[in-house]
Amino acid sequence: MLSKTPVITDMKVIPCAGYDSMLLSLSGAHSPLFTRNIVVITDNSGNTGVGEVHGGDDITKILESYVPLVVGRTIGEYKSIVSCIRNNGYVPGGNDGQGLQKLDLSNLKFVVHAETAVECALLDLMGKFLGLPVCELLGDGQQRDKVVILGYLFYCQDHTKTDMKYLDESDSDDKWFSLRRRTAMTTDRIVENAYAMKEKYGFKDFKLKGGVLNGWEEMETVRALKKNFPDARINIDPNGSWTLEQAIRYCQGMNGILTYIEDPCGEERGFSGREIMREFKNATGLQVATNMIATDWRQFYHAASQTAVDIVLADPHFWTMSGSVRMGQVLNDWGLTWGSHSNNHFDISLAIFAHSAAAAPGNITALDTHYVYQDGQYLTKNPMEIRNGVIEIRKEPGLGIEVDMDAVMKANELYRTLPYGDRNDGVAMQYLIPGWKFDHKKPCMVR
Numbered sequence: 103m104l105s106k107t108p109v110i111t112d113m114k115v116i117p118c119a120g121y122d123s124m125l126l127s128l129s130g131a132h133s134p135l136f137t138r139n140i141v142v143i144t145d146n147s148g149n150t151g152v153g154e155v156h157g158g159d160d161i162t163k164i165l166e167s168y169v170p171l172v173v174g175r176t177i178g179e180y181k182s183i184v185s186c187i188r189n190n191g192y193v194p195g196g197n198d199g200q201g202l203q204k205l206d207l208s209n210l211k212f213v214v215h216a217e218t219a220v221e222c223a224l225l226d227l228m229g230k231f232l233g234l235p236v237c238e239l240l241g242d243g244q245q246r247d248k249v250v251i252l253g254y255l256f257y258c259q260d261h262t263k264t265d266m267k268y269l270d271e272s273d274s275d276d277k278w279f280s281l282r283r284r285t286a287m288t289t290d291r292i293v294e295n296a297y298a299m300k301e302k303y304g305f306k307d308f309k310l311k312g313g314v315l316n317g318w319e320e321m322e323t324v325r326a327l328k329k330n331f332p333d334a335r336i337n338i339d340p341n342g343s344w345t346l347e348q349a350i351r352y353c354q355g356m357n358g359i360l361t362y363i364e365d366p367c368g369e370e371r372g373f374s375g376r377e378i379m380r381e382f383k384n385a386t387g388l389q390v391a392t393n394m395i396a397t398d399w400r401q402f403y404h405a406a407s408q409t410a411v412d413i414v415l416a417d418p419h420f421w422t423m424s425g426s427v428r429m430g431q432v433l434n435d436w437g438l439t440w441g442s443h444s445n446n447h448f449d450i451s452l453a454i455f456a457h458s459a460a461a462a463p464g465n466i467t468a469l470d471t472h473y474v475y476q477d478g479q480y481l482t483k484n485p486m487e488i489r490n491g492v493i494e495i496r497k498e499p500g501l502g503i504e505v506d507m508d509a510v511m512k513a514n515e516l517y518r519t520l521p522y523g524d525r526n527d528g529v530a531m532q533y534l535i536p537g538w539k540f541d542h543k544k545p546c547m548v549r
């Protein structure tokens with residue numbers, strides 16, 4: 103293939119770690135360190151492109167297997183490079199096909215599309231070559247210049263119950279930073295966190311991570327959020343841990359308080375998650391979002407044919423950036439709504455979310471991000487910022503960020519202090535509930 107675009111001369115895969123709070127979800131408790139893989143690609147014009155995707159030893163191995171398939175090719179071939187690596191790279195064993203349907207973290211690596219990190223770095227380089235922001239190269243080009251972000255609230259455990267090395271930031275001058283690692287197991291503490299987040303980032307909408315306490319207690323927190331922030335779109339996400347019958351009961355009287363609900367229930371008693379979600383919609387009339395029952399195009403076919411979901415949270419790290427935007431286009435054409443799920447991430451992924459959302463057409467929903475728990479740990483010299491509840495898309499070419507290699511190598515040093523890079527939210531739970539085991543139908547603190 104003849105291409106006059108620059109030739110790729112190097113691709114580095116750098117596993118990194120950063121600090122996190124003891125956040126709770128159905129999967130358990132976040133560890134003190136979260137991990138990510140950073141990809142840095144250089145071309146013979148002297149430009150550098152970056153990408154980021156989930157951490158974990160298998161994902162590092164997958165990315166490393168891509169190197170010989172990427173180096174030596176031209177950046178203009180970015181689309182065929184991405185499809186080639188997906189089909190020819192290392193494939194980890196043990197995929198039982200459950201994907202994210204149970205929020206079992208051992209399945210996460212099979213849902214992650216590691217090639218997104220390469221796609222992103224190549225788009226960054228292509229954008230720099232053409233003098234265009236990445237969102238101009240996705241779908242039908244840039245659709246908006248600001249992307250709305252929601253405030254993602256988590257119950258957070260008391261890390262002093264463990265001897266794990268969680269950060270203590272309680273003496274920070276920044277109100278939100280002083281709160282974000284502290285215990286938040288009550289409605290009052292969640293509301294306090296929401297106010298601090300709103301003050302710092304300007305969030306207008308909120309999502310509460312459920313699947314932690316008894317559903318009635320979580321709904322009380324949702325009610326308090328709506329009372330304190332009456333104009334906010336409010337959502338709760340118990341990751342499918344409630345039975346259909348529980349979900350219907352918890353949601354009685356919640357229309358008008360909950361704007362929509364994310365994965366309230368999932369597969370049970372011989373019925374698929376998509377069938378159960380359809381029945382939930384019939385019973386409650388609530389709009390539902392998912393990042394669990396439409397995680398690939400085949401699942402989406404069944405979800406759409408049963409009209410089981412209204413909002414598909416097509417995280418670009420699970421769909422690739424072009425796949426996520428393609429989903430945005432289909433949803434918009436069909437009168438449905440695009441959004442994105444997230445996990446812990448650095449500022450390179452913040453740019454991935456922002457550019458994907460900027461290229462998704464129509465009336466999209468506010469994006470998730472865990473970034474507020476990571477803010478301050480930058481791998482770039484000029485991270486995108488969340489202000490007034492939005493991220494503004496920069497006019498600069500590519501992602502509009504410049505990687506800080508010193509910071510990346512420091513985050514790599516931190517990563518190398520870990521015995522292994524895979525996420526395991528069961529470890530910290532053992533300090534709270536000895537012998538705790540993941541159960542996809544039991545909120546993590548209910549045993």
Ligand SMILES: O=C([O-])C(=O)C[C@H](O)[C@@H](O)C(=O)[O-]
Nearest residue numbers: 127339341393443444445446
């Ligand atoms: O929307 C979601 O389902 C998530 O954000 C799932 C994640 O696993 C989240 O709960 C986390 O990373 O703890």
Ligand SMILES: [Mg+2]
Nearest residue numbers: 339364393443
């Ligand atoms: Mg979710």
